[in-house]
Amino acid sequence: MDRSVRDGGTVGGVDRVRYVDFLRGAAIVMVVLGHWVITALVRHPDGTIAAPELLATVEWTQWLTLLFQIMPVFFLAGGHVAAGSWRRHREGGGGAAGWVRARAVRLLLPTAAYVGIAVPCLAAGRTAGADPGLLGMVGWALAMQFWFLPVYLVVSALTPWLYAAYRRWGLASTAALAGLSLVADLVDLADRGSPVGAAGYVLVWAVAYQLGFGWEDGRLPGRRPLLWAVAGGGAAAFAGLVAFGPYPVSLIRVSTEELSNTDPPSPAMLAWVLAQCALCLLAAPAMERALRAEWLWRLVRPLGRVSMTLYLWHMVPVLAAAAAFYLTDLAPEPVVGSGAWWAWRPVWIAVLTLFLLGLLVALRPVERGLLRVGGAVRPQAEVRQPYSVLAGLAGLAAAVWTLTVWAGEGLARTDAPAGWTVAGFAAGTALVLLPPPRAVVAPEASEAG
Template sequence: MDGGTGRSRYVDLLRAGAIVLVVLGHWLITALVRAPDGALAAPELMAAVPWTQWLTLGFQIMPVFFLAGGYAAAGSWNRCRAGGGTAAGWIRGRALRLLLPTAAYLVPTLGGLAIAGACGADPALLGMIGWALAMQFWFLPVYLAISMLTPWLAALHRRWGLGSVAALAAAGAAVGLLVIEVDADWAYRVGLLNYLLVWAVAYQLGFAWRAGGAVARPVFGAALAVGGAAGYAALVGFGPFPVSLVLVSGEEVSNTDPPSLAMLAWLLAQCGLCLLLAPYAERVLNARRGPGRLIAQLGRAGMSLYLWHMVPVLVAGAAFYLTDLAPEPEVGSAAWWAWRPAWVLVLAVLLGALLAALRPVDGLLLRLAGRIRAQARTAGAGRSAVLLAGLAAVGWALARWAVQGLARSGSPDWRVLLAFAIGVVLVGGATGPRPTAAAAEQTVGQPVEQGS
């Protein structure tokens, strides 16, 4: 823990490391080949080379991000309450930290797709590009929704402690069991609740971690890691669940759409390992200043890193594959894997240059979000309704892009863009005086406590 800021360098490392692993994972599995007609195609590596599905046990790292996110959000919300802030103001500030960089990403990407379509580019190619540019979007509406629930999740933690984690896990397990046992559309739709329930388990565990107590003891982390890993092994070995922790074409059962019992078990295993390592990692990080600076830099660039990391893939694909400069060994062969380090290095250089160019934009967005957050005091149910409507609009738009990409039929869906734009305006404009944070606490019968 950094005594000057109250931040945990280990938590910052978990968040930054999770994003870096997501980026590397996407780059590693991206396979580009030239079709007989000369067009660029992207075969699905994990369907073509099934053993690579085991790699998802390490690269499906989002449980760690939600764990660290819950830890950080607990401290932020506690400080907000201690300073007399409001639930709506806090939610609005957090939402803008996600939405403003996303809007800055969408302007050039959607604009470029629209221009390419108007110039007669192949709709199928644009659809593939639009999908690649939005493949990371699934996370955004989920994290936005769980962040929006933070004041109430925090209140649940103060009332029930680890019982709130257990309740979310039990609910997620029940929904996951329903999806497996009932082969019906309505069961799948109910199963979509697990996008919130399962990921909220890790987020809520972050609250318990920050509070200390049993969760901070290594024995708790060890038990959670071993129990979660054993549960995953049993569910995959004896149940209907696949190994892969990301969506793979052709699977009858998915561990991610919606999050399954196996995903829940592996989530607990990952979180347990993080908790087990926490005391040792904190000591190492606090004893050395160099890693802290690197972690801080990665943290500041985290959103841009996550949003923009597939753009270099498209640039490199056009520069090296469409020009026949890149070697094209058979996907999954030894030669293909031998070229992966060079591929990742090229993408890293391109992304580094892109992030450097975006640095002024990032700084502007941070200042803008800070100014808006500083005046985030809402008043009356009407202002809260405006905020809620805005969050619903952007959540719907982000979910649509996550499912269909940015240009499903070869051109952007401007209705989705309009919903997103209106939502951002509503979220950004929901200002004014508002009652204190006690409102969020009273919904679960927990008195307001000041402090962080």
């Protein structure tokens, strides 16, 4: 394999890098659009606003999740980027602790800024006497996307070991992860809520992540018969598990379904992960050629700069539109799921897009501040002292735990954020961001006359 041409450490050069960036940007955009499409708001006669669960009230919409659930793509692209980054770091003499901290900083810093703005706003609403039920709904909307963050933080932290397993056993290690996820699901079916079942959150998404390793080192792109078999087999397995097994068609959680394909990820989700990742790899040659067009690349490139902002903040425009058009009774309110309601969806998406563009402009000072803080915490610094390693691990664990709680309960389950979760996240993030001590080099002893 020719490794002489690399861009950003990626085998395959500029074309590959552009396609990876396209996949990450496209995944974020589809998540945003998916959340916007399925968000339904209803204003009651007493002036209160409710958000009925579209996937539960209009059951056929569960099929839409097959279009909008493309987080496997993000993990695939993330694994591709992580493989090159970790290999370069290791070849430069760096250790695992420093690399893991750098990756965690990139996620936790913008998340801390988001939480640091959202939590005081919710607390102010409580002080002002806002309806507790409304605050709970707002807190849930502000944290619904958090499920991704703890999973990605854990998978990123495991990268050195996942990569070592891949380098030693190749795709057999990926198959082992898939097999372990099936065992975890069997345990979960027998004992709902089992810690063993919860391992599926890491195992299933780590499959997509490790497939990114195989993409980055060139093992997978040339094996098109295998990719076609994985794509077809994954799609067939998904169809069979939905049609004849206990799993629902929806690829996000639906409150009326006893089982979920994402909570924790099920064998049906695993099948979808395999099919989707294989299709992305099969499409790579054509997409890499298409992205050579500079006009297309100029449309894709900005998404990389704002992808984390889009992901974290994309439900704020929904809340703004609710206040501007529903609380004021200006929004048309056809029956949710009716033809008229769907006819208004493009207008709804357009309004939210305008709100989001304005929000991105308003957040520019915040992003500039994050860049300054990001430089000050020295994310590329090596972490070698045992106490620094332990502090970083403790901080990462605290951040993962609180983000998991918020993903399940929202930032304000009833009326305001729980103080212990805010304190836990603040302390955990601070421990991760705390720069390690600079290396001290002892002066050389002067030679005797």
